[in-house]
Amino acid sequence: MDQFLQLIVAGLATGAIYALAAIGFTLVWQTSQTINFAQGEFVMLPAILVLTAAHVGLPMWLAFIVGSAAFILLFGFGFKRFLVEPMQRHGVLPLAIATMALSVLIKEAAKNGFSAEAQHFPSLVPDGSVSFLGAAVSARDIAIFVVAVAAILGLQAFITRTRTGRTMQATAQNPTVARILGVPVERMILLTFLINAALALIASYLISPVYLAKFSNGETIGLAAFIAAIVGGFNQIRGALAGGFLIGLIDNLAAAYVSSAYRAAVPLVVLVVVILVKPEGLLGRKEERTV
Amino acid sequence: MTAPASAHPILTLSNVVAGYGKMTILNGTSFSVPRGSITTVIGPNGAGKSTVFKTIFGLLNAREGSVTFDGRDVTNRPPRDLLEAGICYVPQGRNIFPELSVRHNIELGTVAAGRGLTDLPARIEAALDRFPILRKKADQQASTLSGGQQKQLEIVRGLLLDPKLILIDEPSIGLSPMMVAETFQILLEQRDKGVSVLMIEQNARSALAMSDYGLVLELGQTRMFDDAPAILADPRVGQLFLGGSLAEKSEAA
Numbered sequence: 001m002d003q004f005l006q007l008i009v010a011g012l013a014t015g016a017i018y019a020l021a022a023i024g025f026t027l028v029w030q031t032s033q034t035i036n037f038a039q040g041e042f043v044m045l046p047a048i049l050v051l052t053a054a055h056v057g058l059p060m061w062l063a064f065i066v067g068s069a070a071f072i073l074l075f076g077f078g079f080k081r082f083l084v085e086p087m088q089r090h091g092v093l094p095l096a097i098a099t100m101a102l103s104v105l106i107k108e109a110a111k112n113g114f115s116a117e118a119q120h121f122p123s124l125v126p127d128g129s130v131s132f133l134g135a136a137v138s139a140r141d142i143a144i145f146v147v148a149v150a151a152i153l154g155l156q157a158f159i160t161r162t163r164t165g166r167t168m169q170a171t172a173q174n175p176t177v178a179r180i181l182g183v184p185v186e187r188m189i190l191l192t193f194l195i196n197a198a199l200a201l202i203a204s205y206l207i208s209p210v211y212l213a214k215f216s217n218g219e220t221i222g223l224a225a226f227i228a229a230i231v232g233g234f235n236q237i238r239g240a241l242a243g244g245f246l247i248g249l250i251d252n253l254a255a256a257y258v259s260s261a262y263r264a265a266v267p268l269v270v271l272v273v274v275i276l277v278k279p280e281g282l283l284g285r286k287e288e289r290t291v
Numbered sequence: 292m293t294a295p296a297s298a299h300p301i302l303t304l305s306n307v308v309a310g311y312g313k314m315t316i317l318n319g320t321s322f323s324v325p326r327g328s329i330t331t332v333i334g335p336n337g338a339g340k341s342t343v344f345k346t347i348f349g350l351l352n353a354r355e356g357s358v359t360f361d362g363r364d365v366t367n368r369p370p371r372d373l374l375e376a377g378i379c380y381v382p383q384g385r386n387i388f389p390e391l392s393v394r395h396n397i398e399l400g401t402v403a404a405g406r407g408l409t410d411l412p413a414r415i416e417a418a419l420d421r422f423p424i425l426r427k428k429a430d431q432q433a434s435t436l437s438g439g440q441q442k443q444l445e446i447v448r449g450l451l452l453d454p455k456l457i458l459i460d461e462p463s464i465g466l467s468p469m470m471v472a473e474t475f476q477i478l479l480e481q482r483d484k485g486v487s488v489l490m491i492e493q494n495a496r497s498a499l500a501m502s503d504y505g506l507v508l509e510l511g512q513t514r515m516f517d518d519a520p521a522i523l524a525d526p527r528v529g530q531l532f533l534g535g536s537l538a539e540k541s542e543a544a
Binding site for chain 1: 348350389390399
């Protein structure tokens with residue numbers, strides 16, 4: 001029972017990370033039909049940038065600020081301006097392939113420019129365990145869960161309770177009509193890219209103390225976030241949230257009870273089953289396209 | 292053109308050329324819309340009716356010619372500028388944000404006014420009061436509205452910023468006769484308040500019956516412009532909709 005509870009908490013923590021990445025993934029898809037295959041690398045990179053800044057001699061607090069600012073500028077604004085915009089007119093697929101190229105580029109740049117070895121990343125929460133329903137669970141897992149959920153709730157509040165957030169939703173749901181009503185559509189799309197970068201940044205700072213900062217971290221996270229987004233329903237934030245937690249839980253439970261060798265395969269099985277049974281995702285809506 | 296005298300038209304197109312890619316749809320379109328009246332645009336499929344609206348509203352670039360609104364040149368201005376100038380555009384079909392509430396859909400009609408609009412909540416409440424069904428469903432998703440109710444929402448949303456000119460494309464499509472009558476009623480009310488309306492209608496007979504002027508567009512050019520009853524009574528109009536070409540007829544005449 002103790003082990004089960006620990007696994008659940010660990011699963012929720014992993015799931016919250018996946019959810020952060022999956023929500024960003026969904027947002028940029030909704031507003032600009034960008035399937036970002038570099039999403040995993042987006043989660044890997046901020047930690048590397050912070051360590052690089054610290055490496056050149058900046059104090060840790062300043063390294064965090066510099067690394068964060070550089071990441072948001074490059075992969076929030078720059079990503080939209082210099083990769084998505086030029087590629088968009090060629091269609092969804094060329095753009096998706098360009099993001100694949102970007103993912104390889106980021107990974108190799110991190111490996112060659114920083115380090116091929118896993119590096120320690122400072123944790124904001126002390127190591128140790130706390131008692132939860134009688135079981136000793138990792139304090140770090142709880143902290144990850146709490147911070148990620150707070151970020152998601154904050155985002156949800158922004159999207160539903162502010163005029164800017166609702167204008168952003170409108171842009172995602174019907175860009176043509178948004179334009180007719182005078183919505184600055186391009187600015188709204190840029191906003192989703194900035195939010196995506198911010199979510200990736202949070203995920204990076206939460207997960208890197210656990211898995212260490214390494215150039216290849218994005219592979220697992222990117223795949224999990226992609227599966228989470230599809231399982232939950234590609235066009236729904238709450239779908240990405242549910243999908244993230246589901247994949248995180250399954251991931252951890254499968255590693256313990258099925259086989260750690262096959263842990264990576266289990267989410268894929270879930271993906272196949274969902275696509276066969278409910279192709280629009282667990283919480284998704286069917287999309288209609290006129291031809 | 293045999294246009295009725297209108298000293299200060301609200302909108303004037305002169306020799307507008309526009310199209311999609313290599314295809315030219317508007318071949319030097321010219322007409323004037325009289326102020327404070329309802330003008331209905333009719334014409335066969337492919338005549339360029341919707342294209343005219345898109346060009347006026349800055350969604351499609353005019354390659355040549357000019358669009359003048361209320362005495363100002365507004366050729367190829369972006370939609371936001373035209374909204375600020377006092378034009379609203381209600382396109383064909385469904386133009387709502389299905390997953391936002393009815394209230395928030397209406398609220399989006401004021402985006403172009405920016406933060407300057409101080410009486411925004413009052414305007415939204417007034418709009419909801421005008422249509423009890425929208426009031427009743429104010430906090431539900433807009434996708435729960437029927438087709439006619441969605442059209443009402445679109446019109447109310449367009450009216451929030453007190454436009455001087457309404458461009459409305461095929462408002463009656465897919466609506467029940469009762470809903471069509473209600474929709475026309477809203478446009479008549481606006482006309483009586485001094486707002487100008489330019490409407491495209493497939494349902495030419497009933498649209499012309501409630502309009503002040505009629506405009507016949509064919510192959511991207513204005514063929515006729517006259518008082519609505521005169522257009523309605525013209526035998527050539529009937530022929531036009533039965534497949535004949537107006538250009539040949541008028542040349543023959």
